Amino acid sequence: MSFEDAVRPSHPSRYNDEDTSPTTQRELKGWYSYAIAAEVFAVVGVGLFLPVLLEQLPRERGVLFSDRSKPCVDPPGSGDAGKFRARADDADRKAQCIVRFLGSDVTTTSLAMYTTSTAVLFQAITLICFSSFADHGPYRKKLLMIFAYTGAIICSLFVFITSNVFFLAPFLVVISVTCLGSSFSLLNAFLPLLVSNHSSQGASGSSDDPPVYELEGVDRRDSVNSTCRFQPDKLTEDLTRSSKISSKGVGLGYASAVGFQLFSVGVIIAFNKLGLSKGNPTLPMRVILFLVGIWWALFTIPTLLWLRPRPGPPLPTQSQNNNTSAHRNSPILFYLAFSIRSFWNTLKRAFRLRQTLIFLAAWFLLSDAVATISGTAILFARTELHMGTIPLVFLSLTSIGFSMVGAFIWPRVAARFSLSPKTVLIACVVGMEMIPLYGLLGYIPIIKRLGVGGIQKPFEIYPVGIIHGLAMGGISSYARSVYAPLIPEGNEAAFFALYAVTDKGSSAVGPALVGWIVNRTGTIRPAFIFLAVLVILPSPLLWWLNVEKGRDDASRLAGEDGSAAVGGYARVGEYDRED
Incomplete structure (x- = not known):
């Protein structure tokens, strides 16, 4: 060290x-x-x-x-x-x-x-x-x-x-x-x-602030109370820091992807x-x-x-387990049973955490909406707008490029206007909602006769890609930073696995329904109605989400499980239930 x-x-x-x-x-x-x-x-x-x-x-x-x-x-x-x-x-x-x-x-x-x-x-x-x-x-x-x-x-x-x-x-x-x-x-x-x-x-x-856990007279076993008494803005600081770290990671990842995608286009041309x-x-x-x-x-x-x-x-270890079950002498079966049992316990913990459950429900709907819009946009561009491979590659670059921009810009916007991570997430949902609503303009007779507007021309898909990228950059950055304080300390990997399962588990629902709509109508545009509803569904859940209460509930649950935690989200083994 x-x-x-x-x-x-x-x-x-x-x-x-x-x-x-x-x-x-x-x-x-x-x-x-x-x-x-x-x-x-x-x-x-x-x-x-x-x-x-x-x-x-x-x-x-x-x-x-x-x-x-x-x-x-x-x-x-x-x-x-x-x-x-x-x-x-x-x-x-x-x-x-x-x-x-x-x-x-x-x-x-x-x-x-x-x-x-x-x-x-x-x-x-x-x-x-x-x-x-x-x-x-x-x-x-x-x-x-x-x-x-x-x-x-x-x-x-x-x-x-x-x-x-x-x-x-x-x-x-x-x-x-x-x-x-x-x-x-x-x-x-x-x-x-x-x-x-x-x-x-x-x-x-560098900082002039005293160490959180070295305040004189504070019992370390009562770290939640000490944090709440001496640093009432701790949650806000941690959320801001989490958002900055998450956003920078997303932005750097998108930047590397954009650079490599441009390189790949050059490789294809060279071949x-x-x-x-x-x-x-x-x-x-x-x-x-x-x-x-x-x-x-x-x-x-x-x-x-x-x-x-x-x-x-x-x-x-098996020696710590007093059961004489069939898998006792098989380490593989023992730890497989342990894994499944642990995931089931994670689910039960999530159901005990109302705010965590609200977020996971919102994330299920939001991730489904994002995945569906991304897939539908490519399909629409190819089949309805008859765009070729190179234009589609540049559409992808536009979306990913502005996702990178969004990942870096949203933290500055949040700092400038004092927006909470939850508020930024809701703003990104509103931005994503603009995409299907704009597509529905193509049903308005006067716009339909003009032949421009409502994504009737190929060039219109690129501004849509910009909006999608900016919103996607914010969602990718802020979703996990909002979720992080809702996790009981000591269960980070298990709860983020639940986060990932919620994300991936929803990815087939929206596309399947869009496919059903297209099979019935023979065109993708009617699916914009479904997408407009799908995107807005998580908004009420995000609005009801109380991150501070969720953090406290997670701290309490960690305490009930015997975790004497101390850290940025102030989760401990003994939790004072008084305000």
Whole structure:
């Protein structure tokens, strides 16, 4: 430990090996570095190239939906290599292809959709099975590193996946997406700890304020009361600090994604100019994914070196368990049962925390709305506005670029107008609501006759992308910072796993309903009505959310569970119920 760390105040430990040393700038850089590392795969891989690969690779081995005697792609040497058969009688099917996968015939488009749904399911199961370990011992950081480097290696392996072994691609996607989501959940679990141990002299390096837990005459067992008496603005300070850390992480992640996405466009152009992709259209994308994996691994190194493990309580052992159950002699079954039981206990704790439950319900609706709008916008641009691949790439860049801008600007706006994180989150929801409302303008007769307005022209989608990006940057930054103080101390990883499961679990609801609407109407525009309702639904819940009461309830629950916690969110074992 450096001299600078040694002179900083530490909070009293609750158990052996607990690290309560103040958060340092180097530790924060390690936390930021993983956002830079993994967000590139989230945007460039999951958001852009993996869906294309999942459809393109099996297509090269598939047959036409309308005539299964004809291949979707002409074989090399036929004079039309790499071109899709465009038959008049198949125009309504958009040259849909059928491929054999796991003993069943599926369309290539459905294969991509099924893979995405499977990845969401496996991610949820993984979080349930492993999140409880992360709150014990040094496993939070160990699991983060395991998921990070496993995901990076799997991402790089896509360079070897050709159409001949297309059936391996869905399995690699499921593993890599599961690693991405699980690692981000574990990264988020460090946020409350970084804020909790971020003393006024810690990461900033200077302050005239006295150490919170060294006030004369204050019993450390009564840390909530001392915090409330001597620092009534503690929650506001912690929320502001949490929002700044979260926003900076999101902004840096988006910045790295935008830079790499621009680089990937250059790679594709270079491959086309040199003729390297002739007869092998997926090669540039697979090379890009290989480079994404390298990027992911390299920028995880600072996280490995600088982010402290911040160990939790030791894991229970079988010898501590008096049960003589069947899994007693099997460590794997013992800890699997422990994981499931712990997640179930997390659910029960969440139901005891009314404000936490309100937020999770709001987040379920909000994340569903965000995912649905993002997917619908791309579909609308391609099918209704007939935009090509390059314009769609620039639309993606516009949205991601302004998400980065939003992540950096919202904290300044909040500071300038003294807005709470909850207020900023509601403002971002209002901004997101403008998107479907603007699309509905296309139903107004006078605007419809003009042919401009209501997203009737391709150029109109770019201002919509700007609004989406600014709102998305705020939502990504402030959602987890609002949620962090609602978590009982010592349960960060488990509750952020619940946060992630809530996020991913809702991602299939909205798109499925939009698909049903499109199937019934034959056009996407009527779905704007559903989107307008879906986006506004979480607003009342966010309005009713009382973060201060939720923080106190979480402190009380931590005390009832026997946690003598001291930290930024002031959760302890003994809680004074008097005001």
